[in-house]
Amino acid sequence: MGAYSFHVENVQICVVMVGLPARGKSLIAQKIVRYLTWLSVKAKCFNVGNYRRIETAHPTADFFDVNNSEGERLRKMAAEAATADMFRWFDQEKGVVAILDATNTTKARRDWVLNLCRKRNIEPLFVESWCDDEDLILQNIIDVKTTSPDYVGQDPEQAALDFRNRIRNYEKVYETISERELTYVKLINVGSQVIINRIQSYLESRIVYYLMNLHIKPRCIWLSRHGESVFNVEGKIGGDSDLSPRGREYARQLPGLTKSSVGDQPLTVWTSTLKRTQQTAKYLPYRQLTWKALDELDGGQCDGLTYEEIEERYPEDFAARDADKYEYRYPGGESYRDVVIRLEPIIMELERQENIMIVTHQAVLRCIYAYFMNVPQDQSPWMEVPLHTLIKLEPKAYGTEVTRIKANIPAVSTYREKGQSALKK
Numbered sequence: 536m537g538a539y540s541f542h543v544e545n546v547q548i549c550v551v552m553v554g555l556p557a558r559g560k561s562l563i564a565q566k567i568v569r570y571l572t573w574l575s576v577k578a579k580c581f582n583v584g585n586y587r588r589i590e591t592a593h594p595t596a597d598f599f600d601v602n603n604s605e606g607e608r609l610r611k612m613a614a615e616a617a618t619a620d621m622f623r624w625f626d627q628e629k630g631v632v633a634i635l636d637a638t639n640t641t642k643a644r645r646d647w648v649l650n651l652c653r654k655r656n657i658e659p660l661f662v663e664s665w666c667d668d669e670d671l672i673l674q675n676i677i678d679v680k681t682t683s684p685d686y687v688g689q690d691p692e693q694a695a696l697d698f699r700n701r702i703r704n705y706e707k708v709y710e711t712i713s714e715r716e717l718t719y720v721k722l723i724n725v726g727s728q729v730i731i732n733r734i735q736s737y738l739e740s741r742i743v744y745y746l747m748n749l750h751i752k753p754r755c756i757w758l759s760r761h762g763e764s765v766f767n768v769e770g771k772i773g774g775d776s777d778l779s780p781r782g783r784e785y786a787r788q789l790p791g792l793t794k795s796s797v798g799d800q801p802l803t804v805w806t807s808t809l810k811r812t813q814q815t816a817k818y819l820p821y822r823q824l825t826w827k828a829l830d831e832l833d834g835g836q837c838d839g840l841t842y843e844e845i846e847e848r849y850p851e852d853f854a855a856r857d858a859d860k861y862e863y864r865y866p867g868g869e870s871y872r873d874v875v876i877r878l879e880p881i882i883m884e885l886e887r888q889e890n891i892m893i894v895t896h897q898a899v900l901r902c903i904y905a906y907f908m909n910v911p912q913d914q915s916p917w918m919e920v921p922l923h924t925l926i927k928l929e930p931k932a933y934g935t936e937v938t939r940i941k942a943n944i945p946a947v948s949t950y951r952e953k954g955q956s957a958l959k960k
């Protein structure tokens with residue numbers, strides 16, 4: 536099977552995070568891992584803090600004072616343990632992109648990482664998050680002190696105070712990246728200014744492009760399948776049929792349902808080029824855009840057939856799809872992997888935008904949802920996404936929150952379980 540891979544070169548990259556505490560480094564690191572994993576690029580984050588916590592679970596700010604030699608020693612040990620694991624992962628598990636999530640705020644520390652990478656032929660890409668926006672920092676401090684394992688069970692006020700002192704200790708030695716020979720991206724107040732230097736490989740440039748599109752303004756994404764279609768009622772896949780009467784009722788109710796969740800905020804609606812999504816979005820009083828990339832997974836020679844007919848006519852294909860639904864490509868059509876690759880520009884644009892509603896199809900919705908919710912490839916094609924249900928995704932600092940809003944309009948189920956024959960016995 537000619538599976539297209541996003542990773543075309545034989546490079547291994549170490550993304551080295553740089554920046555003071557509470558600058559969103561871990562969030563950025565996790566987003567890079569999620570994005571690359573979604574594109575089937577093997578990526579993993581190595582958080583030095585987790586290694587440091589093995590020895591020192593609840594340090595106070597003094598631990599991070601440069602004059603505290605015991606603190607320095609333990610912090611260096613943690614960095615050594617994290618990088619050792621990281622290089623083992625590159626070697627033994629053929630990892631492609633590792634993220635070294637630590638402050639790396641001094642030139643000396645960066646030189647150390649740089650040399651380790653060079654010895655092993657790993658490309659270091661430094662990503663600095665530089666931020667002087669007090670509101671952003673404050674928000675981050677609140678998030679960190681409420682979620683960090685360093686402060687579990689502690690008084691929040693006390694934790695915030697200690698955390699501020701920790702930041703002060705780092706500020707004393709912080710040197711922003713100015714090394715001209717380094718490959719780096721400097722993100723200034725996430726999304727407002729980006730400085731890039733000496734980007735080399737294709738994969739690096741993709742990571743940089745992704746980082747350039749990120750913003751952290753609060754916003755939501757709403758996902759909906761089109762209303763029930765005539766083909767859905769007949770159990771046929773693909774095609775370009777109209778909505779059924781119940782599907783049309785969903786279209787009529789969708790503006791009210793949307794308003795109840797979106798309120799008066801601005802919204803843009805994206806649909807596919809197929810009639811059933813456009814008929815569904817018809818009454819939504821917002822700006823609308825049509826994307827070919829949002830069209831349903833192409834069923835190729837099976838387009839217009841029912842699952843039962845497919846199983847009868849092409850039993851081997853039916854079984855092959857069941858065995859590996861993500862990779863299986865319909866003859867003359869697409870696989871889930873193909874859909875993910877064509878959705879990549881949609882994800883990039885979604886990162887750039889604020890409130891967006893996407894009215895699309897079962898397979899496409901599964902792929903988009905998998906990106907936000909980090910769903911593994913062996914599960915994403917099997918997720919249940921019922922008709923006549925609006926899904927709200929709310930990206931937060933530590934994951935995405937999901938709310939499902941059901942319209943009270945019955946619809947057929949287009950769900951078929953793994954291993955379940957479509958043939959009537």
Ligand SMILES: O=P(O)(O)OC[C@H]1O[C@@](CO)(OP(=O)(O)O)[C@@H](O)[C@@H]1O
Nearest residue numbers: 767771772773831834896897898949
């Ligand atoms: O990958 P599976 O589970 O077959 O789901 C995709 C199928 O969902 C369907 C409905 O059965 O989507 P849609 O309702 O958007 O038309 C088919 O067109 C499409 O082939």
